[in-house]
Amino acid sequence: MAGAGHTGGTGAPSAPMAPEELTARLEAIGAAAYVVDPQGCIIAVNGRAQALLALPAEDLVRHDAHDLLHRDLHGQPLARTQCTMRQAFLAGRPAQAERDYFLRGDGVLLPISWLLAPYDLGGEPGTLVLFHAAGRTEESGPPARRAAMGQLSELARLALLAETTTQLTSTLDVEEALHHLVHLVAPRLADWVVIDLITERDEVWRNTVVHVDGDTLTHVEELQGPMPPIPEESPMPLSRALRGVASTVAEPQTYDREPDSGIAVEQRRLFEVTGMRSAAIAPIRSTREVLGALTIGRDGTRPPFTTEDLPLLEDIARRAGLALDNARLYQRQRKVAETMQNHLLPQMPRVPNLQMTVRYLPAPHASQVGGDWYDAFPLADGTTALAIGDVVGHDLEAAAGMAQVRNMLRAYAWSLQEPPSGVVGRLDEAIQHITEVTMATLLFARLERVEDGRWELTWTNAGHPPPLLLSRDGLAEYLPGGHGLLLGTGAAAPRCDGRVFLPPGSTLVMYTDGLVEERGHVLDEGLERLRRHAAALAHRPLDSFIDELLSRVRPSENDDDVALLALRTPLSENTRSAW
Template sequence: MERLEEGLRHVGHLHERMQGLLAAVLAVGSDLDLEAVLRQIVESAVSLSEATYGALGVVGEDGGLSRFITVGVDEKTIAEIGPYPEGRGILGLLIREPVPLRLHDLGKHPDSYGFPENHPPMTSFLGVPVRVRDEVFGNLYLTEKRGGGDFTGDDEEIVTALARAAGVAIENARLYHRLRQATEAFQRRLLPDLPRLAGLELEARYEPSSDAPRIGGDWYDLIRLPDKVPCLMVGDVMGHGLEAAAVMSQISNMLRVIAFDEEEPPSRILHRLDEVLHALHGAPMATVIVVRLEPAPGGRTLHWAAAGHPPPLVVTPGRRPRYLVGEPGPPLGVDPDLPRGDHREDLPAGSSVLLYTDGLVETRGRSLETGMAEAAELAAEYAAAPLPDMCDALLRRSTASGQYDDIALLAARVTDQSRIKGTTSRPQAR
């Protein structure tokens, strides 16, 4: 009877561990950010093996450890220990011979290199390689089995199974990272360089969605009209993917031509664009804002019209920030005959006007009103700071708050600078 009860307890414990392994595999594969995946792997290995300490050492091109992700050692102790291991001793043995290794006392192994000062005591040891395809990505190092015993064969098997799943998760995260880089590069190639103009400082930013890598429809543009007045444009095509990117490119190019050719107020430019889109492209849905910055005594006069787009944000040193709230008019693709109003605002020297897509003010867990208020207050803090710093701060706020949509940002500051020839570099990332 005692043997039966012991067998049942063993089966129950094994079932619990299998359930734990399944949960760990799902957790490891649920994220596509490589840093998060690597940490989850170590945390899962520590939990499954009942280890006190765990680490994942990533093997670099030189055969040593290029990264070392730890669990169980606090930041203060890590700082006191000093630099992370480079891959000598037992850790180096696993790099040279990537097979599972269990030790009763790692300090007594002939390859043991010893511990630096302030290192916590570690005796029992389990090491398991992590492979991505046929390449050894790194090794899991687990020490100090809780309860004082040794790591068992079951521990080795379950951590080895986790390591196989980890290899797949790491490969997925790598592919995701490469896809995201390619997507961002393609998107940025669709965006223009900005000219340098007398009396204006210009900055632009583009930040892709924090969600899955996908080409979006957010864009900005700036051209000089025949009367030498700069025309600023920002738009957002509904949807994502290649279709949205294609529509975005078509709309921005058509808007350039119409704005340059018509020499009309911004509302008329949007009306003509909407007519053309209805006639040629089946009326894709998009929001757009068009702004003229005309020279005026002591600054500039801003003339603008919007097609369902968020309002411009104006920031002037010593004044409260303000959104230029006017009748936005319907988005493109609804009805070209619906009216859109023109609006006017005087901007004294030193003022900055920011045109943006909704990703700048829409964040997870916050209302649109809260997001707009936070963005305005932050911009006001940078009213007298360099314009690039203001743009960077706004993007940091959005991404830190859980940005889930693309961001296009075009900022202009009224200055007294004389014209500088040439063009700026391509739009910057955060």
């Protein structure tokens, strides 16, 4: 087999799943299962599949599943063009078959029933295959058990739970997780999906009311929004679910009685507006608290829900609760970290006759903080210091190290009447002994207005990408000179300075490597991309220039934070602003 699969959505891409983690997930499924990569090779298999196929994992993993296992009725290799499993695999869609044949390791031809579904491998598409020996299905079980699956086969139920786990754990964004949840249960189980969430202030918010008709998903916004408080003693189904008491089946008649709470009034309205004839309601719980409730509803074209349907809904809601709790914790951490970062990064000083602007973009898949930073501050002799740097890391530890380096640089720059190279040399000596910073890059400069009204820039570069200078006519060049080792190496190599006069109306761009580095590409490609786009944008006002530059140049697959500082000199001595 070879073909396409499915990924978990538009949120943050997750790291590739380790084989042992994938195998552990398959062991929890409760049926014979294996997963193949986009080329159709088996990458993980559980114990039930090994037993059923009479093959150990080492004889299955890294082999093409179709060539190794699939046979026709007579035990002969099955042509790929006749393989319905392969056709579904290529299309990247779920499929199932009641009768097919696998060849066991002992040479026995095994009649099987199978079901396959796309499976996210952590940013890479894969396919999950569930199978059992034909005739050994739950169809031979009691009718009540079959009803409990909501007319899904046991394999389909297990596949749905496996898909629920991988879809909901593929994102740390709450809204994206809820979007996945809707598509998992509708239209497979229901025509309506309603999600009520309990906010961090213990208020109830009806986040989602969706009707699914074929491939069309319609939000009924008039039913979404704030809800009344949760009643403490109400026996009504949604109230019980929001308290985490129990899952319940409901119908319009359930809410025909005199309402005992505001939530009961809203539920009566829900049935009236949607036309649902049957609903099943389950708590959405994490390991710590109740997060809300999941309601799925059916129109009159399908059989009503029964209590036998509740275990499957509870399984789905429990997985949703764990995913939502993780997403909320992650977003809370990002908010705290973002606030910390905003306090760590300084406000820019006002320098007469000079425009200056800065931007900071956090790494999209980290904790919203990192080691990239910028700074500008007045010095004792009246000149202006400019700095941009990068402490290794994308976490709170890197942010703390960044704050240490920045504060030490300010102290040395103010107290030492030395050129930038001397200041950075002293800083490098100090950070090795009194900080936890292991490695950092830094571009440090002094900007001075000399007697003839021109602006003179003197800088030293400790392993940092070079500054870019643009004329008002779009000529762009990287400033050479001033290069030295990055901070933290322990080498006592001398440092030097570069010096240049900034032309009238020119723009200086200082940036961190997250703006130009891209996985799989050499740095020169990123530098050329920056130079080309900056030259094309040189005529823009400074704020527009820097925003558009970030939009055009920052790699789409960037997983690094970016700091950027840009300044523009006036057109002439008497011009107080450019353009």
